[in-house]
Amino acid sequence: MPAPAFNPVTPDDLNQLRRILGAEAVSTAHADLDLHARDQSHHPERPAEVIVWPAEAAQVADVLRFANQRRIPVTAWGVGTGLEGNAIPVYGGILMSFERMTRIVAVHADDFQVTVQPGIGHKDLNDQLTRYGLFFPPDPGANASVGGMLANNASGIRTVKYGATKDNVLRMQVALADGRLLNLGARSVKQASGYDLLHLFVGSEGTLGVITEATLRLVPVPQFMSAALAAFETVEAAVETVVAVRGSGLDPAALELIDAAHARMLREAEGVDLTDHPTLFMEFHAAHEESLQMGLDIVKQICEEMGAVSFRATTDIAERKKLWHARHHSYEIMVRSHPDKRFFINDVAVPISAYPELIGFVEQLKRQHGISAYMIGHAGDGNVHVEFPFVDEDEYRLRMEINAQIVAKALELGGTSTGEHGVGIGKIRYMQQEHGPALDVMRAIKQTLDPNGILNPGKIFPEPEPM
Amino acid sequence: MPAPAFNPVTPDDLNQLRRILGAEAVSTAHADLDLHARDQSHHPERPAEVIVWPAEAAQVADVLRFANQRRIPVTAWGVGTGLEGNAIPVYGGILMSFERMTRIVAVHADDFQVTVQPGIGHKDLNDQLTRYGLFFPPDPGANASVGGMLANNASGIRTVKYGATKDNVLRMQVALADGRLLNLGARSVKQASGYDLLHLFVGSEGTLGVITEATLRLVPVPQFMSAALAAFETVEAAVETVVAVRGSGLDPAALELIDAAHARMLREAEGVDLTDHPTLFMEFHAAHEESLQMGLDIVKQICEEMGAVSFRATTDIAERKKLWHARHHSYEIMVRSHPDKRFFINDVAVPISAYPELIGFVEQLKRQHGISAYMIGHAGDGNVHVEFPFVDEDEYRLRMEINAQIVAKALELGGTSTGEHGVGIGKIRYMQQEHGPALDVMRAIKQTLDPNGILNPGKIFPEPEPM
Numbered sequence: 001m002p003a004p005a006f007n008p009v010t011p012d013d014l015n016q017l018r019r020i021l022g023a024e025a026v027s028t029a030h031a032d033l034d035l036h037a038r039d040q041s042h043h044p045e046r047p048a049e050v051i052v053w054p055a056e057a058a059q060v061a062d063v064l065r066f067a068n069q070r071r072i073p074v075t076a077w078g079v080g081t082g083l084e085g086n087a088i089p090v091y092g093g094i095l096m097s098f099e100r101m102t103r104i105v106a107v108h109a110d111d112f113q114v115t116v117q118p119g120i121g122h123k124d125l126n127d128q129l130t131r132y133g134l135f136f137p138p139d140p141g142a143n144a145s146v147g148g149m150l151a152n153n154a155s156g157i158r159t160v161k162y163g164a165t166k167d168n169v170l171r172m173q174v175a176l177a178d179g180r181l182l183n184l185g186a187r188s189v190k191q192a193s194g195y196d197l198l199h200l201f202v203g204s205e206g207t208l209g210v211i212t213e214a215t216l217r218l219v220p221v222p223q224f225m226s227a228a229l230a231a232f233e234t235v236e237a238a239v240e241t242v243v244a245v246r247g248s249g250l251d252p253a254a255l256e257l258i259d260a261a262h263a264r265m266l267r268e269a270e271g272v273d274l275t276d277h278p279t280l281f282m283e284f285h286a287a288h289e290e291s292l293q294m295g296l297d298i299v300k301q302i303c304e305e306m307g308a309v310s311f312r313a314t315t316d317i318a319e320r321k322k323l324w325h326a327r328h329h330s331y332e333i334m335v336r337s338h339p340d341k342r343f344f345i346n347d348v349a350v351p352i353s354a355y356p357e358l359i360g361f362v363e364q365l366k367r368q369h370g371i372s373a374y375m376i377g378h379a380g381d382g383n384v385h386v387e388f389p390f391v392d393e394d395e396y397r398l399r400m401e402i403n404a405q406i407v408a409k410a411l412e413l414g415g416t417s418t419g420e421h422g423v424g425i426g427k428i429r430y431m432q433q434e435h436g437p438a439l440d441v442m443r444a445i446k447q448t449l450d451p452n453g454i455l456n457p458g459k460i461f462p463e464p465e466p467m
Numbered sequence: 468m469p470a471p472a473f474n475p476v477t478p479d480d481l482n483q484l485r486r487i488l489g490a491e492a493v494s495t496a497h498a499d500l501d502l503h504a505r506d507q508s509h510h511p512e513r514p515a516e517v518i519v520w521p522a523e524a525a526q527v528a529d530v531l532r533f534a535n536q537r538r539i540p541v542t543a544w545g546v547g548t549g550l551e552g553n554a555i556p557v558y559g560g561i562l563m564s565f566e567r568m569t570r571i572v573a574v575h576a577d578d579f580q581v582t583v584q585p586g587i588g589h590k591d592l593n594d595q596l597t598r599y600g601l602f603f604p605p606d607p608g609a610n611a612s613v614g615g616m617l618a619n620n621a622s623g624i625r626t627v628k629y630g631a632t633k634d635n636v637l638r639m640q641v642a643l644a645d646g647r648l649l650n651l652g653a654r655s656v657k658q659a660s661g662y663d664l665l666h667l668f669v670g671s672e673g674t675l676g677v678i679t680e681a682t683l684r685l686v687p688v689p690q691f692m693s694a695a696l697a698a699f700e701t702v703e704a705a706v707e708t709v710v711a712v713r714g715s716g717l718d719p720a721a722l723e724l725i726d727a728a729h730a731r732m733l734r735e736a737e738g739v740d741l742t743d744h745p746t747l748f749m750e751f752h753a754a755h756e757e758s759l760q761m762g763l764d765i766v767k768q769i770c771e772e773m774g775a776v777s778f779r780a781t782t783d784i785a786e787r788k789k790l791w792h793a794r795h796h797s798y799e800i801m802v803r804s805h806p807d808k809r810f811f812i813n814d815v816a817v818p819i820s821a822y823p824e825l826i827g828f829v830e831q832l833k834r835q836h837g838i839s840a841y842m843i844g845h846a847g848d849g850n851v852h853v854e855f856p857f858v859d860e861d862e863y864r865l866r867m868e869i870n871a872q873i874v875a876k877a878l879e880l881g882g883t884s885t886g887e888h889g890v891g892i893g894k895i896r897y898m899q900q901e902h903g904p905a906l907d908v909m910r911a912i913k914q915t916l917d918p919n920g921i922l923n924p925g926k927i928f929p930e931p932e933p934m
Binding site: 108110111113152153154155159164166167176180181182183184186187188189190191192193194195196197199200202203204208220223243247249250287288290291294347349350351352353378381382383410414415416417418419420421422423427430431434435436437438439440441442444445446447448449460 | 575577578580619620621622626631633634643647648649650651653654655656657658659660661662663664666667669670671675687690710714716717754755757758761814816817818819820845848849850877881882883884885886887888889890894897898901902903904905906907908909911912913914915916927
C-alpha cells in the first residue's frame with residue numbers, strides 16, 4: 001500500500017463543511033486545533049487543519065462523503081484520553097469531534113441496555129444510569145467517550161469479570177467513508193444473521209468507519225461489594241497468587257497488581273497507606289452479603305498460603321473507596337510525581353498461566369539494563385503495563401528496544417502486543433510480527449471499505465512515516 | 468454478484484485430491500455422498516461430487532488452494548446437525564468433512580482454555596474435560612462439532628448465562644480460499660490488536676474461510692445446580708414471568724419455554740409429568756449451596772406472583788436430569804411423534820422486553836390462520852422457535868408466509884431473523900430486509916476474501932437459485 005496522497009483543506013472546502021454543519025460547528029482556530037492535537041500518550045502532537053463538530057449521524061455521513069470525494073483525511077475524536085496516539089490526526093485534514101453528540105438516545109431498562117450517541121463519557125453515562133440501578137461496566141480509568149472506547153475496544157479494571165467494551169455492545173450505527181450509514185447487530189442478545197460486522201468495526205480505531213450510535217449492554221449495580229489489599233515479598237509471589245485466585249473459581253470484579261516501586265510512589269506522593277511491596281488490589285461483587293464474606297475468607301486463605309506479608313479487606317463502602325483511590329488515580333499520580341519526564345507505557349497481555357513468566361522476564365530485563373520502571377497490571381486478565389520514564393531520544397530508544405523484547409515474549413507465550421490501548425501509532429511496528437498473513441487480510445478489508453484511505457490514516461498498518 | 472460459474476469435478480481432479488490427502492481420504496461412493504447430502508432441516512438433500520477427509524490444517528489449505536484454482540466449490544462439514552441447510556453442498560463440488568480432525572490439541576487448564584481440532588463434538592469434548600472440572604458451555608442440543616458451532620455461532624439453552632459460541636472462543640486458525648493459513652486472535656483474554664477478524668469468521672458459515680483449529684474458553688463445572696419447572700395458565704403469563712426473572716438480577720443458566728401443545732406432546736409421547744400448560748424450565752448454577760437455595764426461593768416467589776398453576780424445584784442431580792430430559796430431547800420427540808410430517812422451524816430473537824409482544828403476535832397468527840404449531844423458546848434470551856408441521860408444498864408456502872410476518876415483527880422489535888441457526892439457505896430471503904446496506908458490505912468482504920466464490924456457495928447471500 002503506497003503512502004496515501006491527500007489534498008490540503010482549501011477555503012472552498014471550509015465553505016462546504018460550513019454548509020453541511022453550520023458555521024459554528026467548523027473551526028480553524030489555533031486554540032481549537034491545539035486542543036485536539038494530542039492524546040495522553042508520549043506521541044508528538046499534530047494539529048488537524050480543521051475541526052468539525054457534527055450534531056447528528058447524517059452530518060457525519062455527509063462530511064465523510066465530501067471528504068472522500070476530496071481525498072481529505074478524517075480522524076474521529078472522542079475526548080482525547082487515548083494512550084497510543086489513536087486519535088492524533090497525523091496526516092492533518094479534518095478532525096471530527098463528537099463533543100456535541102453526547103445524548104442518551106434511549107434507556108431500555110428492562111433489557112439492561114442503553115442506546116447512546118458516541119460522544120458521551122462512560123462516567124457521565126453511568127451517573128445518569130444510577131437511578132435505573134444499572135451500569136456500563138468497562139472502565140478504562142479516564143472519562144473516555146463511549147465512541148472512543150468502542151473504536152479502541154477499551155477495557156480496564158473491571159474486564160476480568162464483565163468483559164471488554166467489545167463484549168458489552170449489541171448494535172451500532174456506523175458511517176462509511178463513502179457516506180453510507182450502516183446498522184450493525186441487533187438489540188436481541190442472540191444474533192446469528194450474516195457476518196459479524198459489529199465486531200469488525202469495534203476496535204478498528206476509526207479506520208473502517210465512524211461510529212454514530214451504539215446500543216450497550218448494562219449490568220445491575222451489584223448489591224454488595226468488597227475490597228481487599230494483599231502485599232507480598234516478591235512480585236513472583238504476588239502473580240502466583242493471581243493465578244491461584246483465578247483458578248479458585250472465585251469471580252473477582254477487579255484483580256490488579258502494582259509493584260513495590262509503584263506502591264512507594266503512591267505512599268510518598270499521596271500518603272497512601274502502602275508498604276514497599278508488590279500489592280494486589282481486589283474487588284468482589286455479589287448479590288448476597290453471605291457470598292461476599294465467603295469469597296473474602298477464601299481469598300484471605302489463598303493470600304496467606306501464598307505468603308502475603310499483609311492482608312486487608314473491607315465490605316464498607318467508604319473504606320473500599322479509600323483503598324481503591326490510589327489505584328484509580330495511579331497514572332495521574334505517576335505523571336504528576338515526575339514533572340520532568342515523559343512516559344512510555346507498554347500494554348502486553350498473555351494467558352494468565354503465563355503471567356508469572358512474563359513478569360519475571362520484565363523484572364530480569366529491568367535488572368539487566370539497570371533502568372527503573374513502574375509496573376501496574378490488570379493482573380486478573382494477564383495484562384500488564386510497564387511504565388518507563390524517559391527524558392531524551394536515547395533513553396526512549398533503549399526503552400523501545402526493551403519493549404520489543406517484552407512484546408516478542410508475550411507473543412511467544414500466546415499473547416498480544418496490545419491488550420487494551422489499541423495499535424494507534426506506537427504498536428504498528430509489531431503488527432506484522434503478531435498477525436503475519438492475517439495483517440494482509442486486515443489491509444484488504446481496509447482497502448475494500450475505505451479505498452481512498454481517508455479514515456484515520458497512519459494507524460494500525462505499517463506505512464511510510466507521515467511527514 | 469452473478470451466479471458463480473463452477474467446474475465439475477473431473478477424474479483428474481480426483482487424482483489431485485488423492486495426491487493431497489491420500490486415496491483413503493477421498494470418496495465418490497454414493498453411500499458417502501448420501502450421508503453428507505442433508506442436515507436436520509427440511510431443506511432438500513443435495514449430494515456433493517466428492518467427499519474429502521483432511522487430517523491436518525495443511526491438507527485443508529492445499530485442498531482449498533487447488534479447488535480455488537480449479538473453480539470447484541468447497542463446503543465444510545462437521546456432523547450435519549445444522550437446522551438451516553448451512554452445510555448442504557447446494558452447488559455440488561467438494562464436501563470437506565472434519566470427521567478425522569477431532570483431536571484435543573492441548574488443555575490449558577490453568578487458563579480455563581482448550582485448543583481443539585474443529586471436528587470434535589462438543590459433548591465428546593465436555594466428556595474429556597470432566598476430569599479437569601471444566602466445560603465448554605454452549606450447548607445447541609445435538610452433539611454438533613465445535614467447528615460447526617463456530618461457523619454458525621451456535622448457542623442453545625445455556626447461552627442466557629454463558630453466552631453464544633462467539634463469546635467462548637479466543638483464537639482460531641482458518642484456511643482461506645487461496646490456501647493461506649491465518650492465525651486469528653490470541654490466547655490472552657484481552658486483545659486490542661488490529662481488526663477483530665476472529666469474530667468476522669465466527670458465524671460466517673464457511674463462506675469466508677474454513678476453521679482448522681480453535682482455542683475455546685471453558686468455565687468451571689458449577690458445584691451446585693438446581694432445576695425448576697413452573698406451569699402457567701397462559702403463554703402471556705409465562706413470558707411475563709421470564710421478563711420478571713431476568714429483571715430480578717438472578718442469573719439463570721437456562722430459562723426455557725414450551726407451550727401447552729408441546730407439553731401435551733411430551734406427556735403423550737414420553738409419559739413426561741407435564742400438564743397441558745405453557746411451562747418454564749429453569750436451571751441455576753452456584754458456587755455455594757446457600758446461594759442456590761436463596762435463588763430458588765426468589766424464583767418461586769416470582770412465579771407465584773405471576774400466577775403459576777404449579778411450581779416444582781429440586782437441587783437433586785437425578786431429579787434435575789429427569790425434569791430436564793424432556794426439554795433436552797424435545798426436538799427428537801416431536802419429529803418422532805409426527806412420522807408423516809416435515810417441520811419448518813423459525814428462529815427469531817428479540818430484546819427480552821419485547822418477548823411478550825412477539826409471542827402474542829405468534830399466537831394471534833396461529834389463531835388467525837387456524838394452524839397448529841409447537842412453540843419452544845430459549846425465552847431467557849428472547850429467542851423462540853415456532854415449529855410448524857407441514858405435509859405438502861401448499862402447507863409449506865402458507866407457513867413461510869406466516870414466518871415472513873413473524874420475521875418482520877421481530878425486526879420491528881429490534882431483533883433478528885435468526886438467533887442461533889444461522890442463515891444457511893432458508894434465511895437468505897430476509898437478509899436484505901434485516902441488513903440493508905450492511906449486506907452490501909458483507910458481500911464486498913466475501914468478494915475480497917473469496918473472489919471466485921468457491922466457499923460454501925448458495926448461502927447467506929441472495930443469488931439466483933442454484934440449479
